[in-house]
Amino acid sequence: MAITSPEKRVWWNEPLHRPEVIWITIAFLWGLLMFGMMVYWHVAGRQNLSNEAYKVFPEKFAEKVEDMVAKYKVREEGATKIPVVRPPPGSDVYVLSRLWEWWPILELEKGATYRLHLSSMDWQHGFSLQPVNINIQVHPGYDLVLSITPDKAGEYTIVCNEFCGIGHHQMIGKIHVVDKK
Ligand code: CUA
Helix, strand or coil, X not given: CCCCCCCXXXXXXXXXXXXXXXXXXXXXXXXXXXXXXXXXXXXHCCCCCCCEEEECCHHHHHHHXXXXXXXXXXXXXXXXXXXXXXXXXXXXXXXXXXXXXXXXXXXXXCCCCEEEEEEECCCCEEEEEECCCEEEEECECEEEEEEECCCCCEEEEEEECCCCCCCHHHCEEEEEXXXXX
């Protein structure tokens, strides 16, 4: 028993009991199986998107987001007048996270593919896209890039799902997906 001191000081040379060997073997094989499943599900499962990640300075990332907003802003929404941008299909689109907002609101076309970039200006946030349940951790200093093709028109909500302080519960963003006209 682990809560009593070992009888011999050099306990690690004692032979293993059979049940212990069996359990270690089972745990090891299970671990190998689970490891294999990560690879298998990556290919075969309906997993969360796999991303690319690049190092980026927060200010540089913010510049790119602001460029996109300046070019493709179509209107503003809500009391805080958050810009809604409609970048061309196939382009690089950006959402930044900071205490405590997702900025700006993207308006994407159904069926078009975009490269979505996510990064944080301060500390870690969680990008949880509802109701489709996509979850991505968003870190400062990293540009996470996801290839996305929205397949259903509607309004999607970004919920921050990493606790990030007093405004965490209010950190809610939006992505619109529209049918092309
Ligand atoms: Cu951002 Cu919680």
